[in-house]
Amino acid sequence: MIYFLRHETKHEYGHKVDVAAHLLHLTPLQLPWQRVLQMHLHVEPEPSRLVTEVDCFGNATTWLFLDAPHAQFQAVLEARVEVAPRVPPAPAATQAWEDIAATVRAGGPAGHRAAEFTFASPMVAPFAAVHDYVRPSFAAGMPVFTAIHALTLRIKREFAFRTDVTEVGTPLAKVLAQRAGVCQDFSHLMIAGLRSMGLPARYASGYIRTRPPPGGKPLCGADQSHAWVSCWLGAEHGWIDFDPTNALVVSDEHVVLAYGRDFADVSPVSGVILGGGTQKIQSGVDLTEISP
Template identity: 40%
Template sequence: MHLSVAHDTVYDYRPAVETAQHTAHLQPRDTALQRVLAFDLQVSPTPDNLRQGQDAFGNPQAWWTLAQAHTQLRVVARSTVQTAPPLDLQGTQPWEAVREHFRYRSGQPGDAQTCFVFGSHHAPLNEAFAAYARNCFGPGRALQDAATALMRQIHSDFEYASQSTDVHTPALDAMQARRGVCQDFAHIQIACLRSLGLAARYVSGYLLTQPPEGQARLVGADASHAWASVYLPELASSPCGGWLDLDPTNDRCGFGAPGEDYVVVAWGRDFADVSPLRGVLQGGQSHTLKVGVSVEPMA
C-alpha cells in the first residue's frame, strides 16, 4: 500500500515568542514492513538552523532554533510511505519464561531490549496494573496469546472519549476512569506488561484516514495515533525483531505493525520519548494549537 501523509501543526502565541528551540518526531521510520519514499519538512518562520538525524532509539528526528520574535509557528510534514501487511508469526514461549529471560544473572549477557522492562514517566510500574492484567496471564500461557488477550480486555473495558484526558493525565487515573484516548490506552497496556516484568514500548504513528470501501473507519484516524508493542525474545531474529504491535484502541495486532493501513513514525519508552513536536520557549505565555492530519492512499 502506498500512502501519502500530511501533518500540519500551527501554534499561535500571545505575547510573541522571543526565542525558541524545538525538536520533532514527524518523519516515519523505515522498518521491515515500511519504506519511506519521500519526506519534506517545512517550518515557518524559517529556522536559523535546522538539523536532521536520529535519536537514541534510531527514530528520525529534527532540531531547530528560532532566534527571531514570532507570534505563530507552523510546521508541515509531508511523507510518502510504502507499507506491507503484518508478518505471519506465532510465538509459543510462556510469559513466565520471558519474564525470567530479563532477570539479571551475574556474568551472563543481557538482552538489549531490557531497557523497555523498566517503568517510565507515563508508563510506571504499579501493582494496580499487574492486578488488572493477571486474569489474562494464566500459568504457562504463551506471551503472544496473553498480551493479545490484554489488548482485547482494554478495548472492551475502556471508553474512547476524545479530549477526556491530555498528555499530563497519569495512566493510573485513566485506568481508574476507564476512559481516555489512544495514548492513554497504549500507556496502560505498556504499564501492565512492564508491571509483570515484560518488555513493552510505545509506538507513535498514523492511520489511514478513509478506509477502503466496505471497511469501518478506525478510531483515531484524524490525528496522530499511538499503540503498544511487546517483545518476544524467541522471535528476535525475525524481520520485526520479535516485537508484536498491539492497538487496544481498535483491537488490532500484528508483527511489525497492527495492519497495512498503519504508518509507524517512532518508538520509545512512552510518549515523552517520541512527542511529535516539543520546544523550549522564551515568551509566548499563552498559546492555541491546531493540528491537522490526513493519510490518503495513492493511486
C-alpha cells in the same frame, strides 16, 4: 500499500516568541516493512539552525532553533510511505510469557536491548492497580502472543474512547479508574501493565489510515497522531505491534514515526519557548491510501 501522509501542527502565540527550540520526531522510520518513498518537512518561520540526528532509540529527530521573534510556528510533514502487511507469528509458536520475562530479567546477551523497556520511564511506571488489572489475561504458561492479544482486546472492550476526559499529563491511575481515554492513555496503560508483568513494551508514535478500507469499520484516532504498543516476543519473533485502541495486531494500516519508552521520548513536536503568552495549538493528520 502506499499512503500519502500529511501532518500539520500550528502554534499561535498571544505575544511574539523571542527565542524557541523545538525537538521534532516527525520523520517516519525506515523499517523492514515500511519504506519512506518521499518526504518533505516544511517549517515556518525559517529556523536559524536545523539539525537532524538519530536518537538513542534509533528514531530520526530534528532540532530547530528559532532566534527571530515570531507570532506563530508551523511544521508540516508530507510524505509518501509504502507499508507491507506484517504477518504475526502463530500464537502457539511463541514462548510462554514467563519465559520472556525470565529472559530479559536474567541478564546476558539474550534480550539485552529489549530489557530497557521493562523498567519505569518518565510517564509510565507500573503500579499495583494496573498489575491487578492485566494479571487475569496472563494464565500460567500461556503463549505470550495469546496473552498480550487477549489484553489488547480487553482494553478495547472495557475502555471508552473519549477525547474529553484526559490530557497529556492525566495520571494512569485515573485512566484506569474511569475506564476511558484516548489512544495515548490506552497505550501507556497497556505498557505499564506489561512492564508490571516483567515484559518489555514500548510506545509507538505514528498514524493510522484516515478512512477504513472499503467495507471495513471506521478506525479510532484517525484524524490525529496515533499511538500503540510494541511488544517484544522473544529473540525469534522480535517486536510485534498491538493497537489497544482498535483491538488490532498491527499490519498495514499504521505508519510508524518513532518508538520510545513512552510519549515523552517521542512526542512529535516538543520544545521550549521564551515569551509567547497564551498559545493555541492546532493539528491535523491525513493518511490516505493512494495505491494498494
